[in-house]
Amino acid sequence: MREAAGPTAGASRTVTRSLSRNESPHGPLPDIVAAVAASSRDVNRYPDPACTDLTAALARRHGVAPDRVAIGAGSCALLQAVFQLAGPGATAVYAWRSFEYYPILAGHLGIQSERVPLADDVHDLAAMADRITATTRLVVICNPNNPTGTLLGLDRLRAFLDRVPPTCLVALDEAYFEYVDEPMGAGGLALCDRYPNLVVLRTFSKAYGLAGLRVGYLIGAARIVASLREMTLPFAVSAPAQHAAVAALALEDVLLMRVRQTIAERTRVRAALLADGFAVPASQANFLWLGLGENAGPFGSWCARAGIELRVFDGEGVRVSLGSPSDNDAFLAAVHRWRVRNAPELLTTGALR
Ligand SMILES: Cc1ncc(COP(=O)(O)O)c(C=O)c1O
Numbered sequence: 001m002r003e004a005a006g007p008t009a010g011a012s013r014t015v016t017r018s019l020s021r022n023e024s025p026h027g028p029l030p031d032i033v034a035a036v037a038a039s040s041r042d043v044n045r046y047p048d049p050a051c052t053d054l055t056a057a058l059a060r061r062h063g064v065a066p067d068r069v070a071i072g073a074g075s076c077a078l079l080q081a082v083f084q085l086a087g088p089g090a091t092a093v094y095a096w097r098s099f100e101y102y103p104i105l106a107g108h109l110g111i112q113s114e115r116v117p118l119a120d121d122v123h124d125l126a127a128m129a130d131r132i133t134a135t136t137r138l139v140v141i142c143n144p145n146n147p148t149g150t151l152l153g154l155d156r157l158r159a160f161l162d163r164v165p166p167t168c169l170v171a172l173d174e175a176y177f178e179y180v181d182e183p184m185g186a187g188g189l190a191l192c193d194r195y196p197n198l199v200v201l202r203t204f205s206k207a208y209g210l211a212g213l214r215v216g217y218l219i220g221a222a223r224i225v226a227s228l229r230e231m232t233l234p235f236a237v238s239a240p241a242q243h244a245a246v247a248a249l250a251l252e253d254v255l256l257m258r259v260r261q262t263i264a265e266r267t268r269v270r271a272a273l274l275a276d277g278f279a280v281p282a283s284q285a286n287f288l289w290l291g292l293g294e295n296a297g298p299f300g301s302w303c304a305r306a307g308i309e310l311r312v313f314d315g316e317g318v319r320v321s322l323g324s325p326s327d328n329d330a331f332l333a334a335v336h337r338w339r340v341r342n343a344p345e346l347l348t349t350g351a352l353r
Pocket of ligand 1: 021
């Protein structure tokens with residue numbers, strides 16, 4: 001396959017469009033800016049280490065007691081605590097490819113990783129259950145999965161959880177839950193009562209548009225939440241972040257309308273990619289996965305030269321976040337030019353994977 005110059009042919013090169021980090025394309029609502037500005041007047045003081053108001057707001061929102069909610073500086077901080085709880089020498093089972101932070105955490109914390117390959121871009125829960133042994137202290141499930149966007153329904157999760165020993169913690173990473181438009185009810189939270197070894201992680205970084213402020217949360221059994229709270233750094237969630245998250249919860253209806261726009265873009269962009277012959281799994285997140293194999297690197301470079309940043313997994317594929325309609329149009333135009341230039345014969349066969 002030829003890698004030709006000229007990805008911007010016919011289009012004027014403009015600013016870089018960041019479609020690599022699964023962020024919300026929408027800036028903060030005025031009430032959120034006001035909450036941040038108001039709390040910035042007190043930054044000579046430490047923030048509330050217990051995140052009392054945010055904890056209470058989340059407990060109300062999800063109908064759980066406040067001692068079942070842990071707040072962290074992004075869900076990354078809570079994932080770190082979860083891996084720490086497993087402890088050095090333990091084994092963690094997770095799917096691969098999935099969120100790239102899992103192996104990084106395991107590596108840093110002396111935890112052995114058991115990576116279970118996805119089957120057709122979806123978690124292979126039966127194989128994951130088979131890999132659980134006496135040393136397995138943690139299973140992480142990313143649902144919808146980053147980077148493939150694929151979703152596991154509650155029935156499959158229940159059947160899996162029935163096979164996990166109660167001594168093994170299961171962390172369900174639902175960073176993209178708000179983008180799910182299949183019937184999922186409360187998602188993993190609906191399973192927490194029946195499975196006390198299950199914790200569910202969510203974030204304000206994606207649907208709530210607060211990636212730059214660093215707030216995430218976890219819900220689980222009070223006993224586990226107490227241990228995880230001890231493992232997170234004190235004062236890690238700033239006062240502006242706490243206030244913005246409380247304000248975002250109050251604005252949930254407006255923010256979820258924005259999410260619906262992203263879901264509509266997801267349908268539109270995927271349909272255009274399919275029409276261009278790409279294989280794109282149905283995504284329930286704010287990104288799409290193109291399993292391009294060896295073409296991933298050249299494709300990413302082509303898009304970069306067109307001013308579009310994607311997340312490239314060399315030799316595997318690329319993940320493109322859904323941005324504003326104009327960013328998505330720019331991406332589709334670059335993709336189409338690449339397709340015509342590099343693989344015209346595949347335009348009709350749809351053989352490019
Ligand atoms: C699956 C998944 N989990 C967790 C995170 C971390 O999000 P944050 O630390 O911003 O809450 C991300 C970020 O991209 C993610 O993709």
